[in-house]
Amino acid sequence: MQFSSMEGEHRYADLVRVADRTIVGLDFDGTLSPIVDDPTRAHIHPDAADVLVELAPQVLAIAVITGRPARQALDLGGLEEVGDAIQGVGKELFLFGQYGNERWSSRHRRIIAPRPPRGLATFERDLPRTLRLAGASDAYVEDKGLAVAVHTRRLPDPQDAFERLLPPLRSLAERHGMVIEPGRSVIEVRSPGAHKGMVVEKLAAELGARGFMFAGDDLGDLEAFEAVAELEKQGLAALRVCSASQEQSALLPLSDVVVKGPAGVVSLLRQLRLDIMQSSARG
Template sequence: MEFTSSQGEQRYAALVRVAAETVVGLDFDGVLAPIVDDPSAAHIHPDAGEVLVGLGAQVLAVAVITGRPARQALDLGGLEEVGTAMGDAGKDLYLFGQYGNERWSSTNRRVIGPRPPHGLASFEGELPRVLRRVDAGEAYVEDKGLAVAVHTRRLPDAEAAFARLLPELEALAARHDLVVEPGRSVIEVRSPGSHKGTAVRTIVEELDAGGFLFAGDDLGDLEAFEAVRQLGDDGMPTLLVASSSDEENALVGLADVVVPGPAGVLTLLRQLTEDAASLRA
């Protein structure tokens, strides 16, 4: 892992000292699972389950905070099995899906979420015409139930298609009282109000956390970064981790630690687990 400053090293050391009171928040894609062309094939890193269970023994809780539907993340990550193993050790795994609109935990194993937002069906009805107009008719459209994600990764020039689509989808979303969340070769449209920063603050309040680590990889994690930074400004030990790649480095300038993709995230979590255990020994 690479600290971005001496302050980052100090923040890590402070977090280790309060590990037993710390919540570790993790995005799914790009953090626990590698980015792939087919979102339905983004399975969790093969070592992640073991690492999360070991980490869970040293921290207050682990929370996966993702834009994916909760059930999809559970299945792709094998997270129900991870939650069972953590529960056997007396700790909890939390999952916030669709930017916090859906919730699941290893204690309450039912996905809880609201109805689809008003205007989403009308947005979807108009979407094909907009895609054709900007020569992106072959973009992959993912219906998430509470949101719609338009993926440009499979198109011949993904970056150019993304740039053409973004302003068009922002305008269409605004007409239907929806918001746009740009990510890594994906533009997601959903209801306003809930985002990953809200999920961070919710779990901190519910668990009375004394520390927070969040690892993210793209602009969809910006609100979570901002929420954790505010917690740090208020005196809580925090650590911001950017999972970087050749394709996406949007969070590097905001992070305390930069790691190379999911494998790097897991290396950091193993180190945190070891350091926290040594301090408690």
């Protein structure tokens, strides 16, 4: 764990002091789970489940906020079982899928989701031609139900393909009333309006939080970082954690703490639990 500044260290200490009223928010891919070529095999770090269950009694709630479909994240993360264990100690695990369009919790046990956006079907109809014209016909297209993700990681030059695809996909999305969300070798197309920052704001208000920590790794987490900063202006303890990689550095200047990938996130959560317990013991 590396603090970006003395301010970051102070924010961490403030968060520890109000831990019992703090929400711990976490991205999935690149934060709880390593980035892999096949997104259907992105299982969370082997120690993550135990660490989340151990941390839960010390904080207000834990929330996983991801661009993935909720069902997929539940299955890949074993999060229903994690939720059972967290519920068993009197706390709640929240999961927000597809940037907040889907919601699940360990208390209510069902996924609440809207209908697919109106422009999605026509976007998908025109997508193959756009990929072909950009020389990226072999890009992996993931249908998320409420969104479509175009992955370039499996292509010979992932970064070059990503940069070639970004302008035409943005143009195509706009024609169908959709927006794009660039990530690490992936461009997601979804309906406008929902983003991770909205989840942060609404959950903090719903639970009456006095602190909020969010850990993420790429551009899709930018709005969540901005929302956490806004909560700090409102008087909450706030901590922004970057799960750093060589592929993406956009969050680094905004971060209070920098760790190395999912293993670093797990270590941070473990240390957070210990520091909270020590602070409580001191009274």
